[in-house]
């Protein structure tokens with residue numbers, strides 16, 4: 001979007017310097033139309049490649065239902081790459097996306113994944129440089145009411161959105177807050193071993209010095225001590241009963 005705004009701005013500046021007798025509207029509209037066409041072409045070409053690379057039998061398992069291995073709540077931010085979290089995501093994840101990776105603002109979707117699809121794991125994943133968390137750390141009183149409502153349920157630890165360290169702390173605080181919300185709501189399921197709630201941060205900035213793009217787990221059922229989390233981390237692979245999605249069969 002920033003590129004798009006820049007393109008419009010450059011177009012406008014070129015126009016004002018070249019010809020004051022012409023209207024900006026046709027230039028801007030033309031530019032916008034070209035941009036729109038490029039975007040739609042990109043999506044359709046991606047879909048074309050997807051279809052071409054798969055036999056129709058690929059889709060058969062998906063026709064009559066779904067059997068995801070996890071409910072996953074992640075931020076809507078386009079930089080949170082889903083293919084970094086599941087390399088063969090087809091049918092694996094019941095994915096809920098919103099600003100600030102919130103259980104609080106997506107209760108129905110999360111509940112559907114846990115109660116109706118019976119996923120044994122609920123992941124809640126934030127990410128580096130989260131704009132929603134940054135906004136929640138700022139004065140957002142002038143924003144639209146609908147956005148304000150969703151920022152109110154993001155937990156932050158300071159009002160310094162320009163401080164990277166403080167943003168990182170707030171991203172973690174928010175993940176932990178959303179995990180806490182889930183722990184209260186699904187306490188019985190967790191107690192009986194039907195559900196594990198895992199909080200993490202997708203670290204594309206390498207804030208944790210574990211490599212850019214690493215998923216760093218910071219909370220397992222309320223446990224936030226890194227040493228304790230490292231001990232239970234094998235749960236992700238060994239003890240959690242995967243339900244056998246298409247990609248893991």
Ligand SMILES: [Zn+2]
Nearest residue numbers: 075077130131
């Ligand atoms: Zn975000």
